[in-house]
Amino acid sequence: MDVIYVLDILGTFAFAISGTLVASDKKLDLFGVIIIAFVTAVGGGMLRDVLINAHPINWIGDLNYLYTIFSAVLFTFLVKSKIGYLSTTMFLFDTIGLSVFTLLGLQKGLAYDLHPLVALIMGMISAVFGGVLRDVLTNKVPLIFEKEIYASACLVGGLMYLILSHFKVAENINFIISASVVVSIRIIAVKFHLELPRIKRDLFSKYH
């Protein structure tokens, strides 16, 4: 599990950088940047823990999340002019974060005796809700709703984990395989600009 914890922290670091970058684009002040970095990095796990009543919630129970976020903001300040060169590294960390957050959230849901479907949703909330909060707080339509097969990667990876664990595959191996699925789908989706279908409707007016 130690490796997974390291990946969790790396993912937190990447998500916090993502938040820092979006907040800087919006010309927020230092506090705004830290808050956005914070919600991007731990917002998903925080919502999951509140919904399943898992107290103390993620960042209250483990201060390493906070230290990681502060480090990420500082790091982004320091290397800001060079971070363009790092975008592939960042993308990788971010994708690792996505996969690890999904599976850790899912495992936590199962550990709390939730129905597998609900546990799967908890995994997805853990992975994507931080980004949603980031976008809501910076007043954008959440990116996740418009672009990339981002949530879908989490869904498929989570399903894979549930199926393999149904067939009694050892937990660590299962984690690695399912995480690889998330990472692969994300990379393929970005590389080939894959998107999910949309529903069109122009025929009727809003009634609600």
Next chain:
Amino acid sequence: MDVIYVLDILGTFAFAISGTLVASDKKLDLFGVIIIAFVTAVGGGMLRDVLINAHPINWIGDLNYLYTIFSAVLFTFLVKSKIGYLSTTMFLFDTIGLSVFTLLGLQKGLAYDLHPLVALIMGMISAVFGGVLRDVLTNKVPLIFEKEIYASACLVGGLMYLILSHFKVAENINFIISASVVVSIRIIAVKFHLELPRIKRDLFSKYH
């Protein structure tokens, strides 16, 4: 209570369709649509349960909410070109949902020994917060804040329920009467374009 459960599910269905339609208007992808349908349908009850510490929260404790939401999204996909013809039906379901959500939320608040005023607010949160979340996530000023006597219908219906239960009216009859009040006010308000008053102020600058 069986009838009320059916109405609860019908209301969930209608709210989920409402979310699906708004999300489609915003050209969200399939995942975005499902998420918006989800928060529209169960967001109000979810917030209520988190605030009053009622675990497991609504959709975690009863999977039928999730199945209803998935069905509603699928249904909207399938009939999208014809849904215009159904708008009266949808409006009716939505209004039923509004009344049932209000009263179920209120009852749950009372069951948790909350002060009637707080229970009334819980009823209103149950009924309107899903729509608020839907609008926040799709980056609009919540409709509820600008148009229709929507929340007011919940308020009056909820008050009616409290008054009748003060006079020991049988619970089922009370539910039917109070729900009818919500439905009637909503229909009358939409039909006659009633609105609440606004506060005007242009004389002073924001200080906060």
Next chain:
Amino acid sequence: MDVIYVLDILGTFAFAISGTLVASDKKLDLFGVIIIAFVTAVGGGMLRDVLINAHPINWIGDLNYLYTIFSAVLFTFLVKSKIGYLSTTMFLFDTIGLSVFTLLGLQKGLAYDLHPLVALIMGMISAVFGGVLRDVLTNKVPLIFEKEIYASACLVGGLMYLILSHFKVAENINFIISASVVVSIRIIAVKFHLELPRIKRDLFSKYH
């Protein structure tokens, strides 16, 4: 502690007025105004209590918050044409609210055995999150992220409180000194238009 309770209520009153004014600017109807006043005034404490699992949460456990909010909306309606003359008073109440909310939130965090850093964050959430919610619900980038050393004042005052309590300064005296720090920083910041630094970045595209 009686004095602190009075200040808490005064702060709630000021925050609720602030919410009422922003909501009126956005031409929300009466319900929208009340909801925005409500979340502005108690949203921060509500989030804090949900995160640290402190039930009943603030406004559910003490109805005086609700009464204060209703009074503030009514008050704003009544004096709206004259409220410009009161803006200094309002600013003072608001600043008092900021300081009291910070320290009460911090104390509550410590009472729940949180790490001082987490308790400090809880103090800041109590003080600033209501305003963030207000801005998100009225579809603006939260003011707090863009202007004024608002959160910084809370941070410094909170740190002061932690340091003085480390040195065993009597709680009441500590409260007064730390609150004065928050108030002073806020006033000085507004008077001299102080701002926090921003991170610039134009060199690289968003990857997340």
